[in-house]
Amino acid sequence: MGQQRHVVLKLALWVLTSGALVQVVNAADNPCAAGPPVDTNPAECCPTPMLMEGTIMMDCYQKYGEQTKKQLQMEGIPRGCCIAECAMNATNMYADGMLKRDDLSKMFMDAVKDKPEWMSLVRDATNACFELAEKKKDEIEAGAKLEPSFEGEKICHPISGTILRCMEDAPLVINWGPGCDSPPAWIGLYEENPALSNASPIAKVFPNGVHSGQVISDVKFGRRKLPGGWSHDQVLQHIPKRKTKPICFDLYLTSYDEAGQLQYFDCLKIQPTWMFSEPGLGNVSLRELFLPGTHCSGCYQTRNNVGNAFLKKIGFRQSMDVWSQLVFGVRYLDFSIGYYPSHNGTRNFWIMNEHFRVASLGPILQDIRRFVILSEETVFLDFRRFPLGFHKNPEQHTALLALLEQELGDLVYRRQFLSSSAEVETADNVDGESYNLTLGDMRREGKYILITYNHEASLNANEHKTPIIQLSSDRLCPSPWTTMDVHS
Ligand SMILES: *[C@@H]1O[C@H](CO)[C@@H](O)[C@H](O)[C@H]1NC(C)=O
Ligand SMILES: *[C@@H]1O[C@H](CO)[C@@H](O)[C@H](O)[C@H]1NC(C)=O
Numbered sequence: 485m486g487q488q489r490h491v492v493l494k495l496a497l498w499v500l501t502s503g504a505l506v507q508v509v510n511a512a513d514n515p516c517a518a519g520p521p522v523d524t525n526p527a528e529c530c531p532t533p534m535l536m537e538g539t540i541m542m543d544c545y546q547k548y549g550e551q552t553k554k555q556l557q558m559e560g561i562p563r564g565c566c567i568a569e570c571a572m573n574a575t576n577m578y579a580d581g582m583l584k585r586d587d588l589s590k591m592f593m594d595a596v597k598d599k600p601e602w603m604s605l606v607r608d609a610t611n612a613c614f615e616l617a618e619k620k621k622d623e624i625e626a627g628a629k630l631e632p633s634f635e636g637e638k639i640c641h642p643i644s645g646t647i648l649r650c651m652e653d654a655p656l657v658i659n660w661g662p663g664c665d666s667p668p669a670w671i672g673l674y675e676e677n678p679a680l681s682n683a684s685p686i687a688k689v690f691p692n693g694v695h696s697g698q699v700i701s702d703v704k705f706g707r708r709k710l711p712g713g714w715s716h717d718q719v720l721q722h723i724p725k726r727k728t729k730p731i732c733f734d735l736y737l738t739s740y741d742e743a744g745q746l747q748y749f750d751c752l753k754i755q756p757t758w759m760f761s762e763p764g765l766g767n768v769s770l771r772e773l774f775l776p777g778t779h780c781s782g783c784y785q786t787r788n789n790v791g792n793a794f795l796k797k798i799g800f801r802q803s804m805d806v807w808s809q810l811v812f813g814v815r816y817l818d819f820s821i822g823y824y825p826s827h828n829g830t831r832n833f834w835i836m837n838e839h840f841r842v843a844s845l846g847p848i849l850q851d852i853r854r855f856v857i858l859s860e861e862t863v864f865l866d867f868r869r870f871p872l873g874f875h876k877n878p879e880q881h882t883a884l885l886a887l888l889e890q891e892l893g894d895l896v897y898r899r900q901f902l903s904s905s906a907e908v909e910t911a912d913n914v915d916g917e918s919y920n921l922t923l924g925d926m927r928r929e930g931k932y933i934l935i936t937y938n939h940e941a942s943l944n945a946n947e948h949k950t951p952i953i954q955l956s957s958d959r960l961c962p963s964p965w966t967t968m969d970v971h972s
């Protein structure tokens with residue numbers, strides 16, 4: 485099978501988690517996981533339709549949001565989501581444990597009637613979601629019979645939540661190409677490894693001679709745990725094994741030629757330890773390294789910021805949290821940081837998306853720490869901009885550096901200052917050093933994090949003899965990436 489690698493056929497499986505299409509499926513906004521949908525005019529927010537009216541969802545969230553948060557923490561049979569049931573009541577779609585399927589399809593289709601490109605997707609999604617509910621009938625019925633487990637808990641029928649949540653789930657996208665010389669006869673998507681099982685594909689795609697393409701399947705990504713024990717909860721209980729191979733979700737893709745011969749095999753995977761798997765990387769200098777990275781890495785929706793209308797309006801940049809980004813293989817994270825004092829002083833530093841506060845920085849640093857300790861991968865943190873609270877209070881840099889020192893200090897690579905301060909003055913030397921640094925150099929010192937920090941005074945703080953800064957400024961490096969053009 486070795487030579488198959490050279491076949492100019494590339495298959496890839498993505499979860500469609502960003503871009504326009506997912507918005508459609510998101511449009512029903514899973515009220516149980518995420519909270520209220522947009523309370524602004526949807527037309528302002530995104531060019532895609534809302535399947536449920538925003539004000540209804542907002543009202544229902546206000547009534548049942550707190551109870552739902554509590555219920556989400558509970559184990560056992562999934563409890564019905566009252567936010568969803570309340571919305572279905574408000575639109576007259578729910579009665580006696582049933583949704584009026586035809587009316588509901590009509591309502592969803594009406595929501596996209598001016599957008600013909602969405603219609604088939606919404607229709608297919610509606611059908612697929614009702615089928616899913618049928619499959620989960622026993623669990624749904626059991627959920628409906630639960631008794632209140634805390635003071636004031638309202639028990640709702642799980643059907644409404646099941647359907648709305650399903651409408652929100654990201655679909656899997658099957659890609660082939662680009663420029664496939666001999667496109668496969670068909671591509672199959674499986675939930676069990678086809679090399680080990682005879683299960684039939686859950687979706688089939690026929691490229692019909694087309695050299696590259698993309699098909700949105702009706703298979704939902706859903707709420708899958710990160711495989712291999714890498715989910716955030718699991719690593720707290722059990723240290724995952726470092727593996728030299730990527731780890732597959734139970735989603736496999738194979739392509740076959742006309743004769744029914746297997747051409748190519750792939751899966752949707754995480755790569756939590758890809759640097760470990762490539763020993764040669766240890767020799768590569770940072771300037772030659774090509775790293776997968778994300779922009780505005782902390783800008784995603786959480787339970788705490790989901791109600792923030794401004795954030796909804798400018799959009800969350802990431803669909804995965806920092807932990808998942810790292811587990812999928814991202815090694816470069818960029819942050820804009822704001823200073824905004826909290827009532828008791830513990831949460832002063834914020835991840836910013838433009839001028840809006842997205843989330844507190846502390847927990848993200850803790851996730852980075854945990855990941856690096858478990859994986860021994862090297863992670864680059866680029867503190868790029870400081871759009872709130874620093875300009876008039878430069879001393880906040882000192883406080884931020886102290887936080888970084890406290891949370892990550894032992895893992896952060898320290899710049900080797902030359903003994904003579906005169907030599908340090910020339911920016912060339914300083915930059916040159918971080919340019920030539922290799923991952924191996926860092927690992928040998930037991931350091932797995934490189935921080936680049938875009939603030940001149942903090943970088944050179946050793947000369948300023950400010951006590952706290954002096955502790956940490958040698959842990960900061962000028963960014964080799966952002967200053968590249970100056971030197972090349
Ligand atoms: C929805 O309406 C039904 C009556 O048809 C009622 O029993 C139920 O409590 C309502 N649910 C919510 C969440 O308001
Ligand atoms: C790294 O480079 C050194 C010297 O250039 C060489 O001896 C060593 O084998 C290399 N290691 C790897 C893993 O490529």
Ligand SMILES: *[C@@H]1O[C@H](CO)[C@@H](O)[C@H](O)[C@H]1NC(C)=O
Pocket residue numbers: 828830
């Ligand atoms: C500060 O407030 C946060 C959230 O309101 C709380 O979780 C934390 O325990 C408080 N810390 C102290 C030291 O009071």
Ligand SMILES: *[C@@H]1O[C@H](CO)[C@@H](O)[C@H](O)[C@H]1NC(C)=O
Pocket residue numbers: 913916917920
């Ligand atoms: C970095 O490496 C390049 C090429 O190996 C070399 O020319 C340069 O002098 C090095 N810079 C420093 C500061 O060591």
